[in-house]
Amino acid sequence: MLLSHYTENLVEAGCDEAGRGCLAGPVFAAAVILPRGFRNEVLTDSKQLTKLQRSRLRDIIESKALSWAVSRVDAPVIDQINILNASILAMHQAIAHLNTPPELLLIDGNRFKPCQGIPHLCIVRGDGKYLSIAAASVLAKTHRDDFMIRIHEEYPGYDWINNKGYPCKKHRAEILRSGITPFHRKSFRMSEQLSLHWENCPKSQIVNPKS
Secondary structure: OOEOOOOOOOOEEEEEEEOOOOOEOOEEEEEEEOOOOOOOOOOOOHHHOOHHHHHHHHHHHHHHOOEEEEEEEOHHHHHHHOHHHHHHHHHHHHHHOOOOOOOEEEEEOOOOOOEOOEOEEEEOOHHHOEHHHHHHHHHHHHHHHHHHHHHHOOOHHHOHHHHOOOOOHHHHHHHHHHOOOOOEOOOOOHHHHOOOOOOOOOOOOOEEEEO
8 A cells, every 4th residue: 555644744735647748638737635544555556547446536535635626737838838837837726726735745756846835745656655646646637537538529530538638549640630629739749749659548627626
């Protein structure tokens, strides 16, 4: 089971994002504060979970968390500020909408910018080490998947219901055939991305925070 907390006394918020490597759709980020006694033997990095596991865990996290929030940054902003800055911005927005003020931020990865003067700690592969970061990983992933499923109805040819915006075969073929949509990230080098063969494509605004 993952670690429940990093410190003994501070209110910790785990933060993670989903969708950095996609060609289309927003980047989503979540911030989650779990109660001290929270335990779950299944919860881990969302990429290691099945769709059903993520769905069940999302319900648990949203009902049990002391506070949680999810935010998104859309493709036009990603094009303006780049995907790294957009990911950090989405995290900042999620943190700002927590109903419980965090005293320490646990950030998945190795890059972040200070937020509201709150101390932060970057943890590489933190979503496989700390429950709060894993919980943020699950919320960011599931909320983003829901968004991609909705816009799939508008642009079904890109198969976003399955690839969620990653450059899988069907997605790449539709870009070559029909061009890009308003949801595509124009700053990404499409010619390079279209030549990629990703074997492990996924299958599967501010969201109301829970106090």
